[in-house]
Each structure stands twice: as C-alpha cells, then as structure tokens.
Amino acid sequence: DTEVTQTPKHLVMGMTNKKSLKCEQHMGHRAMYWYKQKAKKPPELMFVYSYEKLSINESVPSRFSPECPNSSLLNLHLHALQPEDSALYLCASSQGGLAGTSTDTQYFGPGTRLTVL
C-alpha cells in the first residue's frame, strides 16, 4: 500500500478561524513533508519532518504550525490565515531515516483545497 491520505479534501475558513489539516501514511516512512501549491505552479516545500522532528521550515509564516504526533501522522494547524494562503496543500512521505537517500520516492496525498475568505 503506497497511499497517503489527507483530510479534509476541501476547507473554507475565515481569517479568524483555527483549523487543522491531517495527513496519514502507513508505509513506515520516517520523512514527511508539507507542500503548498498555487494554481499552475509546482509545489513549494513548507516543512519536513524526519523521525517526528522538524528538520526544515522554509521560512513559513507562524500562522502555519506543523505537528508530527507520531510516525504515521502529520498535522498542519492554521490560524489567522490570509486570502493569499488559499491553495492546494499537499502532504508527502518518503522512506527517510538512516536508509533514506536521494533515490527515495516521495508519495503524495490527494491534497486539501483551502480557501480563505
């Protein structure tokens, strides 16, 4: 099974709301990623977790707060977002860990389409 699941599929929120995006994989992968993708653009890396520890934060505003509660789950907490944060948010995972290399395949979830009003 090479599936990465994401919930919800769609989310509409106001600028004062707090919401969370969820991502789950059961492939035993130790690296998990959050990407943001705007229309007609490639994905942009936001965060990387390796062994449940935040390894990369690509200068993402603090209104985005990632969390990795265990090796299978990845959350993205959203608070006080701006309309320009509307995008497709993709989660991905790869083998990672001590065995991880540049040849690993990143498996992507279907994404959450976020609209900020």
Added chain:
Amino acid sequence: AQSVTQLDSHVSVSEGTPVLLRCNYSSSYSPSLFWYVQHPNKGLQLLLKYTSAATLVKGINGFEAEFKKSETSFHLTKPSAHMSDAAEYFCVVSPPTNTGFQKLVFGTGTRLLVSP
C-alpha cells in the same frame, strides 16, 4: 546547485499520436530524476524515476524516459497519447543527501492537452 528546466509550458497532441515532454537538468552530481503527473485537483503521482541504473526508464501507463548525461536531458515519451493523459507533468530532481530526507527541485511543469 540543482535546477530543472521544462522546455515547454504547454504541449498539444492528438489522441493516438506520440508524446514528447522535454526536461533538462543542471546538477553537479549524478542526480536522481523523476517524472510526476498531476491531474486536475489531485495529488502528484510518480510516473517513473531514474536512479543511475538503466538509462532508459519505463514507467506506468506506457510512459518512458531516457537519461542522457551528455545532453543533461531526461525527456518523457509515450508512443500513443490517450485522452486520459491530459494533465500537468513535472520533471523533478532529487539532489544528493545524507540527511535521510529530500529537498526536491521541481520544474515549472508542462500541461499536456490531448484532442480527440
């Protein structure tokens, strides 16, 4: 530094004709190269990857790509396009790493349009 250039932002073909999506890369080291496909409002699906084994790589749905080091290219081809191939295609480089995770470098994407 690694970089990827997808030479065409849009490619239009007729159903049943060959597909060629072009990708050039820049890398100081032997790269790992990937092609991903993204259908509208979907996630990215791996088509194929090159990892320094055979230079001709076969992928899913009849796609293949050839790694040409001398030309620094990794073009994606398919002998006969199907309507379901209409999507966005990304050429991706994975730089060498000893961290256990990857910072993928994406091309800007090529939108493949298939007409009946």
